[in-house]
Amino acid sequence: MHTGKRNAFFIHTFGCQMNQADSGIISALLQEEGYIQAEHELDAGIVLLNTCAVRENAVDRVEHFLQHLQGRKKREKELIVGVAGCIPQYKREEMFSLYPAIDFLAGPDTYRTIPKLVEQVRRGGKLSSLEFNSEETYEGVEPVRNGVTSAFVPVMRGCNNRCAYCVVPFTRGRERSQPFTSVLREVEKLVSMGYREITLLGQNVNSYCDLEKGCDFSALLDAVSREAPLARIRFTTSHPKDISESLVRTIASRPNICNALHLPVQSGSSKMLGRMNRGHTIDEYMEKIALIRSLLPDVALSTDIIAGFCGEQEEDHQASLDLLDNVRFDSAYMFFYSARPGTLAAETFDDDVPESVKKRRLQEIIDLQNHISAELFQKAIGTAVEVLAESESRRSPEQLMGRTAGNRAVVFDRELYQPGDLLHVMITGATSATLTGRPVP
């Protein structure tokens, strides 16, 4: 292998926005040590998979990549393969026997060790670095970002909740927040670089807390929106129990904070929410929705919902459908339950809803939500909406794709516009997932 390729790395990222942001941190740490980011995996002598363990199908996708890398390793003896993020933290050293392609493992709190792991693997052996570090926020690491329009800023990591189905507390550890001043410094830099959209990230973003400054998430959001007055500000993911009136008032009072909230509910049945250990009932969830809508009448709401959790009866499923009907979310991430070993649910409950029933219930949820989204999107036809152009549309270079403040995808005629432009688009068509239109002055 020639030296250029030997020192070039490529990262495949799986899972959520937090993982995308983490890949930027890993890239920065490797580049600081002289490694170079390759454009394509085949040009790299070091291949990293930054993984997600939340859903079974994400784990399956990683397995598929590891098989491909095993094939590459047979031809390229010096190839180094590392697996980072949630899966190694969850499956630990068992990974080495399951997937012989792997040379090293690094957990979400040990990315700083990756350059050293690469060096040590070159000297021989397989290594893992999977300690938890509840202090690690990667303060001071400036992530490598793709694109110049939208930037993710992780402001907190980990989760202190114990939702029964979730692996995150096992893979990401306890909550810890980035210091207030360090977040603001990063935002200031992004503004000077011309970013037009900043998304504050955390597994449980609205439990952000800088004790020294006495600053909660509402105060942080307000400060970020003032630091970047010309950028759109978003945040995710919020826990319903941590939505406060002061947070909603902050969103209402600052014009550049997007009028959109992702508020996972998971089930419309309080009985299921209790089993899921979500920390709120459906009535409490609906009170939060009422509070949000009273202060943000045009808010775009989205959610996550799980079909077929342990013990779910037809009436619980019906309660989820009723909830979708009542709230009328703009969009939803919808899944059927799959048990994750080690979680509270897997240890305590029987996974007793047959797969065929889970799939049927999920399909009913998807059909209803698609119908609601299509109705809401249809209402936008004939109106002009403000859109931040993000990229070329996948279908044609003659069109751009962007998003409204409410996070709706809009595909529109390119004319002379470029990614990063903020413009008004007259909406002329809609599906359940996308609006289409043409720019207007």
Ligand code: SF4
């Ligand atoms: S709030 Fe619940 S679902 Fe979200 S990361 Fe924490 S434990 Fe998982």
